[in-house]
Amino acid sequence: MANPELPVPDGLVLRPFRGVRFTIDDLAKVTSPPYDLIDESAVRDLLDSHPNNVVRLILPGADHHRYAQARETLRAWLSHGVLAPDETPAVYVYEQSGPGILQRGLIGDVGLAGPEQQVILPHEDVMPGPVADRLALMRTTEANLEPIFLLYDGDGGTATLLVDRVAASRPPLAEAQTRDGVRHRLWAITDPDELTALDADLRARQALIADGHHRYATYLTLQREHHALRQEHHGTGTMDGTDGTDGTSTTGRPKPGPWDFGLALLVDSTSYPPNLKAIHRVIPGLPLEEALMRAEGAWQVHRHADLAEGLTALRNATEPAYLLSAGTQSYLLTDPDPGQVEQAMPANRSARWRALNTSVLSEFLLPKVWGRVDDEQTVRIVHHDPEAAVRLASESGGTAVLLNPLTVDDVLAVAAQEERVPRKSTSFGPKPRTGLVLRTFAFD
Known part of the structure; x- marks a missing residue:
């Protein structure tokens, strides 16, 4: 009311x-x-x-x-x-x-x-x-x-x-x-x-x-x-x-x-x-080596020689997918274990919401795989610029998590169901x- x-x-x-x-x-x-x-x-x-x-x-x-x-x-x-x-x-x-x-x-x-x-x-x-x-x-x-x-x-x-x-x-x-x-x-x-x-x-x-x-x-x-x-x-x-x-x-x-x-x-x-456009994340204090080691039990990890190659692979990957980097090399996470993801995702959310890359990040990858809370103190936000995110990760001893942007249709569908996408999921321009x-x- x-x-x-x-x-x-x-x-x-x-x-x-x-x-x-x-x-x-x-x-x-x-x-x-x-x-x-x-x-x-x-x-x-x-x-x-x-x-x-x-x-x-x-x-x-x-x-x-x-x-x-x-x-x-x-x-x-x-x-x-x-x-x-x-x-x-x-x-x-x-x-x-x-x-x-x-x-x-x-x-x-x-x-x-x-x-x-x-x-x-x-x-x-x-x-x-x-x-x-x-x-x-x-x-x-x-x-x-x-x-x-x-x-x-x-x-x-x-x-x-x-x-x-x-x-x-x-x-x-x-x-x-x-x-x-x-x-x-x-x-x-x-x-x-x-x-x-x-x-x-x-x-x-x-x-x-x-x-x-x-x-x-x-x-x-x-x-x-x-x-x-x-x-x-x-x-x-x-x-x-x-x-x-x-x-x-x-x-x-x-x-x-x-x-x-x-x-x-x-x-x-x-x-x-x-x-x-995409909004990327940086997790200060989470070294790239540790992020990759923890991810290997739930994700397929693909190494790429440089950031440009990794970003191309990310654009072509099936969601959810994330590109991790803290310097020259980058690593693509794909094909998460479906049982682990299903257990982590809230049951009261729609299938459309649970499939969003930002939802899987905030409910599974961050808290369950890396033991991090998705909040302002733990996760830094970088709009649009993957190179800036990687620089920040390198400076902070952390890991950059690069994402593909959501689609407009996904955002409209979630909003029409009176749901909210996770924080900093979208950057309209x-x-x-x-x-x-x-x-x-x-x-x-």
Whole structure:
């Protein structure tokens, strides 16, 4: 059951908002990748590119004052005109294009819906650490500093037709080309008739969280906090909705506030199919020799002379399969003992879930074969880059575990059954660029 004190959107809602945008000419220098793809060296590079890079807001530092520092930086940039709100609320068309890339979607205020409502579907569980971090940042800054990434089956409907028409025929509001060769363009839809048409098309849709599970969980947590404070302040007697002057609507539900929405990019996956990439693991302190010795009792182990040869073998292997390395040579694990796998996998999960390579990794290979728990302290995450994972393994005296990406069909099938894939199973792309448009509660 949904919390009766929370507004319940009657479908997929993408509301216009007053976007906050950089006034700096070269937007490539002040924008960044999403926060969870930025390591310490990338932070330095971004700050070297421009002192007002958005990384100062999304990754403000390591000390206990960092969230207050982000708030003060945001206020200073708004006060000094580094950032400025758009005058008119809009839903924004956002395009990413480059070699082999074309993705268009809509950025707006998505109405928050719990998983039980089957409007916005998660496919991953979340970890408490990242949620606590993003919650502290969001609570302190009173802002959504980067959009989550949602996919929906738009079937080339009204919203998608409008997105394509805007991108093809109107001059962009903002434009940037980042060092990876991707061009980012932004348009604002403010026409009431066009916004009404968008809303009518989207209401009946269902969205999948492609990227941003921790931020979406943060949105929901912040929403609950605000409504608990509102109820404590007003008391239960104000919820009868008699006149709507006490923060409630005439139906008795609370009037939606800025915390009842979250910044999101919504992409029609039928018109713009996503690119699903692998997320690799590194287990520090597990030497490659020990990892291989323990695996031999349950897996077939195939030695490869170098990483490139091993990655080719991994791509062609029958799942579940993993490539282990800590340097030059690599070793492919295939064909696990079916009896051992069956005993390790949870019986209450679907066959589709139990067949995922990340499920076998988290339930069998890590805990049963290697005696490791799949958590943030034990397992390091490396997005996309197998060479970076191998370097980290070598530096930490550990083992890199390289995986093939899941398929989109597998992710959708698991989510439709209200299951969650193991943590850090998917990396959908191309991800939205952080800093092109921000959302603050003060201007919403």
